Amino acid sequence: MSTTTLPITDSAACCAPxxxxxxxxxxxxxxxxxxxALADPTRLRLISIVAxxxxxxxxxxxxxxxxxLSQPTVSHHLKVLTDAGFLSRSQRGTWAHFALxxxxxxxxxxxxxxx
Amino acid sequence: MSTTTLPITDSAACCAPxxxxxxxxxxxxxxxxxxxALADPTRLRLISIVAxxxxxxxxxxxxxxxxxLSQPTVSHHLKVLTDAGFLSRSQRGTWAHFALxxxxxxxxxxxxxxx
Numbered sequence: 737m738s739t740t741t742l743p744i745t746d747s748a749a750c751c752a753p754x755x756x757x758x759x760x761x762x763x764x765x766x767x768x769x770x771x772x773a774l775a776d777p778t779r780l781r782l783i784s785i786v787a788x789x790x791x792x793x794x795x796x797x798x799x800x801x802x803x804x805l806s807q808p809t810v811s812h813h814l815k816v817l818t819d820a821g822f823l824s825r826s827q828r829g830t831w832a833h834f835a836l837x838x839x840x841x842x843x844x845x846x847x848x849x850x851x
Numbered sequence: 852m853s854t855t856t857l858p859i860t861d862s863a864a865c866c867a868p869x870x871x872x873x874x875x876x877x878x879x880x881x882x883x884x885x886x887x888a889l890a891d892p893t894r895l896r897l898i899s900i901v902a903x904x905x906x907x908x909x910x911x912x913x914x915x916x917x918x919x920l921s922q923p924t925v926s927h928h929l930k931v932l933t934d935a936g937f938l939s940r941s942q943r944g945t946w947a948h949f950a951l952x953x954x955x956x957x958x959x960x961x962x963x964x965x966x
Contacts, residue, residue, distance in 0.1 A: 754895060755902035755956065758917070764892035764899070771890035774963075777879035780869060780886075784879070787870035787965070802873070841870065841963045848889075848960040850902070 755850040770844050773820030778803055779813045783822055783841075786834050793835040870965040885959050888935030893918055894928045898937055898956075901949050908950040 759767070774780060781803050786794045800810045814834055817823045822841065823834045874882070889895060896918050901909045915925045929949055932938045937956065938949045 754899040755907075755951065757899070758903045759896050759899040761892065761896070764895040767895055768890050768892040771886050771895075775883050775886035775890045777876065777883040780879040780882055781874050781876070784869040784872070784874040788873045792870075836870065842965055845960040845963040848956045848963075850957055 753847055753849055767844070767847055770820055773816050773822065774844070776813070776816075778805065778809075779817055782810070782813055783817055783836070786823060787836045787841075791835070792838075793833055796832045796834065799834070868962055868964055882959070882962055885935055888931050888937065889959070891928065891931075893920065893925075894932055897925070897928055898932055898951070901938060902951045902956075906950070907953075908948055911947045911949065914949070 754767070774783070782799055785799060785802055786792060789798075796807075796811065796814065799814070800807050803810060814823065814825070814832075818825050818834070821837055824837050826833050826835070869882070889898070897914055900914060900917055901907060904913075911922075911926065911929065914929070915922050918925060929938065929940070929947075933940050933949070937952055939952050941948050941950070
């Protein structure tokens with residue numbers, strides 16, 4: 737038995753795709769917040785690297801070199817993704833590790849899909 | 852026979868979901884641009900109203916009241932969505948009409964979906 741779906745926000749979890757019925761104001765606010773967290777090239781690359789890593793998890797120490805940015809900048813972007821519910825963070829000794837939250841990207845994708 | 856897929860950008864059209872392999876820099880740029888165009892509550896409501904309208908098309912004259920904003924502000928948001936390839940615009944007499952571009956939202960959704 738597994739629990740694989742952790743919706744990022746109530747608004748992302750609750751609603752029909754936006755092509756099916758007009759979004760209410762609060763639903764639109766929630767989805768816009770989620771999309772804003774994703775709408776940055778560095779954050780997309782970071783979430784993608786984590787997702788493509790073994791176990792969909794990566795050490796922060798392995799995330800700076802691929803994107804070519806400083807540790808503080810990468811930490812900021814990882815915090816935005818964690819606050820938005822796309823990544824989860826766990827500390828192990830010196831380094832934080834980040835894992836993809838199962839179902840979070842799918843919740844957003846579902847809202848954008850017309851089928 | 853129908854052609855229902857008009858990918859918004861090459862980057863959105865070409866690539867595997869971001870959870871499958873690490874996104875390259877240019878692919879991340881393209882997807883971030885598309886997500887930025889969507890990441891606004893008013894724009895999400897506008898695209899949703901158009902998509903839920905008959906024939907997935909609406910007159911600009913019917914789009915100001917539902918979002919409670921001025922015509923120039925709504926026109927700006929519609930232009931952002933049109934420039935990003937999510938809506939198409941056609942002039943009929945006095946008013947512009949906006950239609951959902953088939954497949955454009957789905958292209959973005961596909962990149963975010965893990966399945």
